[in-house]
Amino acid sequence: MGNFFSFFINSMIGFAELMKFLWAHSVIQIVIIMGATLMTVPFLTWAERKVIGHMQVRMGPMRVGFHGLLQGIADGVKLLLKENIIPAGADRPIFILAPILSLVPALIAFSVIPFDSWFYITDINVAVLYVLAIASVGTYGIILAGWSSNSNYALLGALRSAAQVISYELAIGMALVGPLMMAGTLSLVGITEAQAQGWFLPYQLVGFFVYFIAMLAETNRAPFDLPEAETELVAGFHVEYSGMRFAFFFLAEYANMMVVSAMATVMFLGGWNPPFQGFEAAQFLQKIPGIFWFVGKMGVILFSFLWIRATFPRFRYDQLMKLGWKVLIPLALANIVVTGVILAIRG
Amino acid sequence: MFSTLFFYYLFVMILASAAMMITRRHMVHAVLYMLLLFFHIAGLYVLLEAEFLAAAQLIVYAGAILVLYLFVIMLVNIKQLAPLREQLFGHLPFALVSAGLLCVGVVGVLLGETALKAPSTATAGDPMAGLSNPELLGKALFTTYLFPFEVASLILLVALVGAVVIASRKI
Numbered sequence: 329m330g331n332f333f334s335f336f337i338n339s340m341i342g343f344a345e346l347m348k349f350l351w352a353h354s355v356i357q358i359v360i361i362m363g364a365t366l367m368t369v370p371f372l373t374w375a376e377r378k379v380i381g382h383m384q385v386r387m388g389p390m391r392v393g394f395h396g397l398l399q400g401i402a403d404g405v406k407l408l409l410k411e412n413i414i415p416a417g418a419d420r421p422i423f424i425l426a427p428i429l430s431l432v433p434a435l436i437a438f439s440v441i442p443f444d445s446w447f448y449i450t451d452i453n454v455a456v457l458y459v460l461a462i463a464s465v466g467t468y469g470i471i472l473a474g475w476s477s478n479s480n481y482a483l484l485g486a487l488r489s490a491a492q493v494i495s496y497e498l499a500i501g502m503a504l505v506g507p508l509m510m511a512g513t514l515s516l517v518g519i520t521e522a523q524a525q526g527w528f529l530p531y532q533l534v535g536f537f538v539y540f541i542a543m544l545a546e547t548n549r550a551p552f553d554l555p556e557a558e559t560e561l562v563a564g565f566h567v568e569y570s571g572m573r574f575a576f577f578f579l580a581e582y583a584n585m586m587v588v589s590a591m592a593t594v595m596f597l598g599g600w601n602p603p604f605q606g607f608e609a610a611q612f613l614q615k616i617p618g619i620f621w622f623v624g625k626m627g628v629i630l631f632s633f634l635w636i637r638a639t640f641p642r643f644r645y646d647q648l649m650k651l652g653w654k655v656l657i658p659l660a661l662a663n664i665v666v667t668g669v670i671l672a673i674r675g
Numbered sequence: 676m677f678s679t680l681f682f683y684y685l686f687v688m689i690l691a692s693a694a695m696m697i698t699r700r701h702m703v704h705a706v707l708y709m710l711l712l713f714f715h716i717a718g719l720y721v722l723l724e725a726e727f728l729a730a731a732q733l734i735v736y737a738g739a740i741l742v743l744y745l746f747v748i749m750l751v752n753i754k755q756l757a758p759l760r761e762q763l764f765g766h767l768p769f770a771l772v773s774a775g776l777l778c779v780g781v782v783g784v785l786l787g788e789t790a791l792k793a794p795s796t797a798t799a800g801d802p803m804a805g806l807s808n809p810e811l812l813g814k815a816l817f818t819t820y821l822f823p824f825e826v827a828s829l830i831l832l833v834a835l836v837g838a839v840v841i842a843s844r845k846i
Contacts, residue, residue: 422703453807457730464738468710471742475703475749483749490746494739501734514809 357449361438369582370400376634383638407578410571417478418568426476427569427576430469433462434583441590442517444600444619455516456508459591460501463546466584467493470548470555470565473577477568485564488645489555492545495652496552499542502660506535506667507595520599526606527598534663536596538656540632543588545652547581550637554645589629590622597625678722685722688715702748706741713737727809 350356374389374397381388389396414423440455442448452458467490474486508514510531511522522528529536545552556564566577593599600618604610643651689712696708713736720729816824 419703422707425707452726454726454730454809457727457734461730461733461738464734464742467738467742468745471745471749472703472707475745487746487749490742494742497738513807515807 354449357447358439361443361449362435365435365438365583365586366579368586369579370404371397372400372582372585372630373403373578374398374400375630376637379631379634380638383635404575407575408572412571412573413568415478415568419476419478422472422476423568424573426469426473427573427580428469429472430466430580431576431583433466433469434580434587437462437587438583438590440516441587442520442594442599443622444617445517445520447619448517451515451517454514456504456514456519456595459516459587460497460504463500463584463587464493464497466580469577469580473569474555474565477565479568481563482565482567485555485567489548489565492548492552492554492648492652495649496542496545496656499538499652499656499660500546502657502664503535503539503542504591504595505660505664506532509664509667509671516594516599520594520601523598523601524605527596527601527603529596529598532596532663532667534659535667536592538660538663539592539596541651542656543592544633544636545648547584547588547633549581549585549633551640551642552648553642554648585630585633586626589626589633592629593622593625681718682722685715685718689719702751703745706744706748709744710737710741713741725808727812 347356377399378388378396389399392398392402414420437459439449440452440458442451470489470493471486474482474484474489477483507519507528510528511519513519513522544550548555554564556566566574569577598621600622602610602613602616602618602621604613692708692711692715696705696712699705699708713732717729717732717737720726720732
């Protein structure tokens with residue numbers, strides 16, 4: 329009996345030691361952040377259908393759960409149980425690899441995003457570049473999916489996507505240079521700390537404008553959803569995918585939306601800092617924990633994604649390219665020059 | 676200990692993916708092995724504490740140049756390339772000579788130990804000690820190496836203008 333008791337105690341101690349080890353090596357943080365991200369996606373799809381539904385004077389999903397709240401989970405289960413079809417002419421290994429290449433970069437970008445001053449997996453000194461690099465790798469998923477499906481619609485979608493993402497990556501990168509110059513660091517934690525006295529948004533309105541438009545294009549969302557334009561290309565690059573592999577693309581798109589919203593929050597909207605830091609009357613806002621501010625700001629930007637999808641018609645391809653190269657990139661360059669001159673004058 | 680293991684992992688993976696890349700018949704597969712190669716080279720830079728270079732490697736090579744390769748390869752009919760492949764063996768002597776010269780160069784650099792010792796920017800007592808890698812790189816580029824840096828940007832600008840001229844002539 330004593331033996332059994334000491335075994336019980338020892339295993340509890342062992343469990344606690346394991347937990348300490350996992351916490352110290354960020355494993356638990358990774359599990360929490362991955363779990364939260366993946367669990368948000370079904371509710372984000374529900375929110376998308378609900379928001380667009382109400383904007384078009386419809387109800388949206390109503391059947392599964394309270395006001396259709398569990399619709400996203402029901403859809404996920406359906407996709408899990410569906411048959412995975414690989415087309416006869418497809419390049420099998422690449423066809424299987426493409427959804428994975430699409431989802432994994434979207435998820436690992438979360439490893440550097442600081443949700444609060446204590447809640448981030450890691451803080452590296454090139455975090456901004458890391459996020460940009462990871463985002464550019466996500467493009468491969470789309471291109472390879474389109475090519476390996478051996479379908480004309482899918483290939484056209486993939487080619488559109490490649491051109492679009494390369495063009496708008498430049499605009500995103502340059503729009504982020506303004507806040508970087510003001511913060512003087514590439515670490516996302518450092519950039520948020522630099523905004524403790526005030527957000528960068530009022531000083532970087534042009535940068536935010538360029539970033540906001542380019543982020544819609546980078547995530548292939550309306551009004552720049554040309555790679556999957558359903559009226560022209562059926563569904564674009566993922567037309568041949570079904571079941572869980574299709575769900576991977578779906579997850580990747582929504583995870584990417586969350587990544588770009590989180591980046592906008594960190595770079596322009598002060599990260600975990602509350603608004604109106606300088607005002608006496610707004611001091612009570614400091615009491616709300618930073619993580620709620622962060623998630624709230626992300627939520628506002630995610631809502632604007634849905635709002636824009638319900639509002640604007642899709643761009644034509646030449647309009648998309650003109651906007652990217654002739655408007656956004658020059659604007660971002662001008663923003664860099666002006667920011668640099670002002671910073672140099674102020675010393 | 677960990678970094679030594681990591682180095683050997685990178686060593687094996689870089690050689691293996693490079694070998695796979697040049698032996699693939701299918702060009703899209705070759706590009707994918709090249710992507711794997713670029714990732715492991717970035718890992719090598721991280722091991723050398725050159726984080727900025729690692730990120731730039733991924734953004735420029737993996738994110739932009741390889742995507743353009745894929746873009747072109749997808750639009751090319753692969754069957755038309757078969758006769759080109761046969762001609763390749765005619766170039767074998769030239770390839771062997773240039774590979775040998777490159778090999779001599781690399782071995783020479785490795786033997787001449789001094790050539791490896793780049794002018795260090797972060798020695799003890801240096802005002803730059805304690806700065807992070809991107810800051811160090813920025814300071815070095817815009818002070819010590821300003822002239823080569825500007826020359827490199829000028830050359831890139833010339834290439835850019837040249838590309839625009841060639842493209843506009845064809846339209």
